[in-house]
Structures are given as C-alpha cells and as structure tokens.
Amino acid sequence: MTAMNHDPQNETGPRALEPVYEPWTRRSFLKGAAVGLAGAAGVAAALHPLLALEEGEVALADLLQKHYRQLTPEDLRRIMDSLEAQCEREHGVRPAIRDPRPLDGVEFGYALNLARCIGCRRCVEACRQENNPSRDDEDDIEMAYIRVLEMNQGAINLETSNVYYDAETVPREGKYYMPAQCHQCRQAPCTKVCPVRATWQEPDGLVVIDYNWCIGCRYCMAACPYDARRFNYRKPAIPPDAINPDQSYLSNRIRPKGVVDKCTFCLHRTRAGKYPACLEVCPTGARVFGNLRDPGSEIRYVLEHKRVYILKEEVGTAPRFYYFFDR
Amino acid sequence: MRLDGKTIAGAAAAVAFLSVQFAAPWASSAAEPPAPSIALFTNLPVVARPPAQQPATGLPADTHLDKTPPRQTVGLDLVRNGWTYNCMECHKLIPARWHYDRPLNEHQNIRLEHGNNRFCLNCHHPSDRNAFVDYDGTAISQSDVVLLCGKCHGTIYRDWEAGAHGRQNGYWNPLMGARTKLRCIQCHDPHRPQFQPMKPLPPPKYPPRAAHPPAARDGAGPVTMPHE
Numbered sequence: 053m054t055a056m057n058h059d060p061q062n063e064t065g066p067r068a069l070e071p072v073y074e075p076w077t078r079r080s081f082l083k084g085a086a087v088g089l090a091g092a093a094g095v096a097a098a099l100h101p102l103l104a105l106e107e108g109e110v111a112l113a114d115l116l117q118k119h120y121r122q123l124t125p126e127d128l129r130r131i132m133d134s135l136e137a138q139c140e141r142e143h144g145v146r147p148a149i150r151d152p153r154p155l156d157g158v159e160f161g162y163a164l165n166l167a168r169c170i171g172c173r174r175c176v177e178a179c180r181q182e183n184n185p186s187r188d189d190e191d192d193i194e195m196a197y198i199r200v201l202e203m204n205q206g207a208i209n210l211e212t213s214n215v216y217y218d219a220e221t222v223p224r225e226g227k228y229y230m231p232a233q234c235h236q237c238r239q240a241p242c243t244k245v246c247p248v249r250a251t252w253q254e255p256d257g258l259v260v261i262d263y264n265w266c267i268g269c270r271y272c273m274a275a276c277p278y279d280a281r282r283f284n285y286r287k288p289a290i291p292p293d294a295i296n297p298d299q300s301y302l303s304n305r306i307r308p309k310g311v312v313d314k315c316t317f318c319l320h321r322t323r324a325g326k327y328p329a330c331l332e333v334c335p336t337g338a339r340v341f342g343n344l345r346d347p348g349s350e351i352r353y354v355l356e357h358k359r360v361y362i363l364k365e366e367v368g369t370a371p372r373f374y375y376f377f378d379r
Numbered sequence: 380m381r382l383d384g385k386t387i388a389g390a391a392a393a394v395a396f397l398s399v400q401f402a403a404p405w406a407s408s409a410a411e412p413p414a415p416s417i418a419l420f421t422n423l424p425v426v427a428r429p430p431a432q433q434p435a436t437g438l439p440a441d442t443h444l445d446k447t448p449p450r451q452t453v454g455l456d457l458v459r460n461g462w463t464y465n466c467m468e469c470h471k472l473i474p475a476r477w478h479y480d481r482p483l484n485e486h487q488n489i490r491l492e493h494g495n496n497r498f499c500l501n502c503h504h505p506s507d508r509n510a511f512v513d514y515d516g517t518a519i520s521q522s523d524v525v526l527l528c529g530k531c532h533g534t535i536y537r538d539w540e541a542g543a544h545g546r547q548n549g550y551w552n553p554l555m556g557a558r559t560k561l562r563c564i565q566c567h568d569p570h571r572p573q574f575q576p577m578k579p580l581p582p583p584k585y586p587p588r589a590a591h592p593p594a595a596r597d598g599a600g601p602v603t604m605p606h607e
Contacts, residue, residue, distance in 0.1 A: 182444070193586045
C-alpha cells in the first residue's frame with residue numbers, strides 16, 4: 053500500500069485499488085492470444101519427447117536413462133539394443149553396438165613422427181570411415197576428428213598454420229605437416245568443465261563422452277586447447293553404405309543431434325587389441341601406438357629413444373599424444 | 380638402341396598386365412576399367428607366381444579401411460608379355476660386371492637414384508641373381524630383403540625392429556591377435572628409395588557461414604586453428 057503511494061508513475065493512487073473493469077480490446081486480445089500460443093508451443097515442445105514416446109520412437113527407459121557409469125550391464129545392453137533399433141529405423145543399417153571395457157594394465161599412448169608425415173590426409177579419411185561422423189551435407193562443417201595442419205618449416209607456429217591446404221602433391225617445399233586430434237590428456241580440461249559430468253577419463257586414459265548424457269553446452273569445446281572436439285549441430289547425415297556397423301556406446305555409434313563428440317583412439321578397436329584406424333592406413337608409417345605401461349611396447353621405445361615434443365606443453369594438460377622428430 | 384621403343388613398350392605392357400592380374404587382392408578399391416592396350420594381353424597365360432610374396436596386410440573385418448601398402452612390390456623376376464623369367468635364365472650367360480660402359484638393353488625401367496649406392500652388385504649377388512649379397516659375399520634371400528637394407532641403414536633397421544619405423548597393421552596387443560609389419564620395399568622403391576610425393580585427399584570444408592573465407596588455398600593467407 054505504501055509502496056503504491058510512493059510510486060511516481062501511479063498518480064491516480066486510490067483508483068488503482070478499485071476493481072477496474074477492462075473490456076476486451078483488440079490489443080489485449082492479441083496480447084493474450086500471443087502469450088497463449090507461445091505457452092502452448094512451449095508445452096508442446098516440452099511434451100515432444102513424450103509424444104515421440106507415444107509413437108514408439110523413444111522408449112521411456114531412454115528418456116529416464118541414468119548416467120553411463122550408474123547403469124547396470126542389463127540396462128546398458130537394453131539401451132544399446134534400443135540404439136541399434138533406432139539406427140536401423142533411421143539409416144536402414146543395423147549396427148552391432150558393444151561396450152568394450154578398459155583392459156587391465158593398459159594405458160594408451162600415441163606418437164606421431166613429424167619428420168615422416170607428408171600431409172596426405174589418409175588418416176582423416178580413415179577416421180571418417182571408422183567413426184561415423186556426419187557427411188555428404190553441403191551445409192555441414194567438418195566433423196572428422198583429425199585436422200592436418202600445414203606448417204612452415206623452422207618453427208612450430210600454429211598461427212601460420214593452414215588446415216585448408218590443397219596441392220597437386222604433398223609434401224610441399226618449405227612445409228611440414230602436423231595432424232592434430234584428441235590428445236587424451238592426463239589433466240584434461242574438458243572433463244573438468246563439464247557441468248553434467250558427461251565426459252570423463254577412463255582407467256586406460258581415454259577421455260570419453262556419454263552421448264546420451266551430454267546436454268550440448270559446448271563448455272568442453274571451449275576448454276580444449278587442441279580443438280579436438282566437434283559439435284553435432286544437426287543430425288548426422290550418413291549414407292547407409294558408409295556406416296561402419298562395428299560400433300561402441302562410448303565411441304563411434306551414430307551421435308544424436310546436439311551433442312559433442314571426439315576422438316577416442318578408436319576405443320572399440322583398441323580395446324579389442326587392434327590399432328586405431330588412422331594408424332592402419334598411414335602410408336608413411338608416421339604413427340606409433342601402444343601401451344604406455346608395457347616397457348616393451350613401441351610407444352615406450354619412441355618415448356625412451358626419440359626427441360619427443362608435446363604440443364602446448366605449457367598449458368599443463370599432460371597429453372598422451374606425443375610428436376617426435378626422427379629421420 | 381633401336382630396340383628401345385619396343386623394350387619400353389613391352390615392359391610397360393607387362394607391368395600393366397601384371398597390375399591388372401594381381402591388383403585385386405590388395406587394391407580392390409582401385410578398380411579401374413582395363414585400358415584397350417591391356418585387352419591385347421588378356422589371352423596370355425597367367426603368371427604363375429605373384430609379383431612378390433608379401434604378407435597379408437589387413438584383416439577381414441576392416442574392409443572399409445584401405446590398407447594397401449604404398450608400393451606394389453615387384454620381385455626380382457623379370458615379367459615380360461605375361462611370362463615370368465627367372466633372373467638366372469639370362470644372367471648365367473652374362474657375367475657380372477661392376478661397371479657398364481654402355482647402356483643396358485634390359486632393365487631400362489630402373490632408375491638408380493639411391494644416393495651414393497650406385498652399383499648393382501652392392502645389393503645384387505654377383506653369381507646368384509635371385510638373391511642379394513651380404514658384406515661377406517653370402518647370399519641374402521629375396522624374402523629377407525630387410526636384412527639387405529639393414530646393411531647400411533642400421534639405425535632405421537633397429538627402429539623398424541622396435542616398431543618405430545614403418546607401418547604395422549593388425550593388433551597392437553600380441554596376446555589378442557597377429558601383427559604384420561610392412562617390409563622396406565613395400566614403401567620404398569629400392570632403386571629410388573625416397574618416399575614419393577602423393578596427392579593429398581581434399582581439404583576440409585570451410586565453415587559455410589564463416590565470415591572470412593580463406594584468402595588463398597596455397598597457404599599464402601594464414602588460416603589458424605579456431606582456438607589459436
């Protein structure tokens with residue numbers, strides 16, 4: 053009451069206290085209609101998952117799914133079955149989605165020989181064939197996990213690097229090439245900023261994402277100093293014959309719209325003992341992969357005998373991805 | 380020297396024939412329609428031996444990845460008009476010589492650009508042309524070609540043994556599966572060992588709605604990583 057009296061806007065004072073009859077004017081009607089429509093749209097949007105539920109596109113259990121690390125094996129299997137069915141419905145191919153777990157006594161490390169790499173981008177193509185990113189869409193941004201930087205010889209200067217180089221033949225005079233992908237950092241900044249803990253580090257060192265838990269805020273992309281993460285702005289567009297049916301829950305299954313994905317060192321391959329796809333196709337053999345905890349592994353040989361360089365060592369991420377120079 | 384044209388054409392045709400006959404097992408992706416010149420040779424007998432006994436690269440489950448070795452190895456045999464000739468069929472008649480004062484009639488396709496290594500008999504065995512030669516004159520068989528290269532390239536041979544030089548395929552974990560290593564000549568031409576330049580695959584798409592498209596694709600205009 054007193055507040056009302058002090059209100060300089062309200063000169064009429066007592067009149068405001070009386071019940072006022074306001075007839076429906078054109079303005080108030082339109083205002084009300086607009087608010088009403090907006091509200092209805094909001095409710096519809098909020099209910100959309102439920103409507104999808106009714107149409108059988110989403111199971112109620114998926115909607116109420118727990119975090120990956122809280123799932124029982126049975127729940128996870130059921131969810132993966134549902135994802136397989138969804139993929140078959142949407143893309144016409146039924147994948148086999150697995151959930152390989154970290155191997156005991158294994159910590160993955162990757163090394164890349166900068167003196168050997170010629171920048172042919174075969175690794176990028178292999179990554180695309182292996183990991184089911186979005187393709188064949190004119191408006192799509194590049195979703196492959198590997199970017200090959202063309203650098204000027206004489207320094208490791210990212211500011212003068214070029215990702216979009218194209219040439220008749222590589223390597224070009226005065227250039228060298230540095231493929232960059234997820235470094236699987238020991239002190240991964242991306243996992244620290246995630247507000248919902250949808251990304252974390254596994255015991256074998258791989259930084260993974262639960263795509264069903266990710267809310268798409270992209271904090272992790274801002275935190276990553278290596279530009280290793282990609283955001284699915286739209287539903288991945290993949291022709292059915294390009295889908296790799298060997299998929300896993302945490303790595304290369306077809307991502308939903310609005311989530312972040314990243315390189316996982318092909319964990320569906322590497323946890324089964326195989327090499328990552330990018331290494332398998334490298335024509336120069338510049339890539340070396342192995343178990344950091346095995347003293348006899350080739351990655352340990354490289355770390356112990358070669359001049360190893362860590363990209364952006366000063367940011368303190370302690371990556372498991374190393375570059376080395378060796379003629 | 381008047382035979383040059385025919386020799387080169389014959390060798391080229393033989394190589395083309397060979398590639399058509401044997402490309403399939405490891406280069407299924409490069410299915411080219413046979414050129415008309417090759418069709419002339421399709422009625423010739425098939426060469427009994429593949430051009431080189433090389434380990435299988437690639438696992439059946441990985442058909443989507445192209446694991447073709449960078450170089451198709453051709454063994455020591457001479458293949459001409461679809462027939463394979465054992466080296467010694469000619470070389471038992473022709474004595475080995477260190478220096479050749481006239482151009483060769485055979486092996487015209489060989490360009491020897493191997494640095495200081497300018498003599499055939501540095502690597503090839505003087506009396507057994509189906510083998511290579513070690514420092515002490517003993518023969519190194521064709522399948523042990525890695526040992527031949529290791530004669531000079533010891534540090535690289537050491538790295539290759541350790542898995543730090545050259546590509547490996549298969550399983551990083553020997554307990555879970557087999558691993559294949561590419562041998563020297565599956566990437567390097569022994570006569571011209573420098574790794575040859577390649578055509579790169581197309582560059583990534585520039586973000587379609589970005590403000591500043593790259594000024595020049597040739598690297599004149601600096602294009603930075605988004606977070607740099």
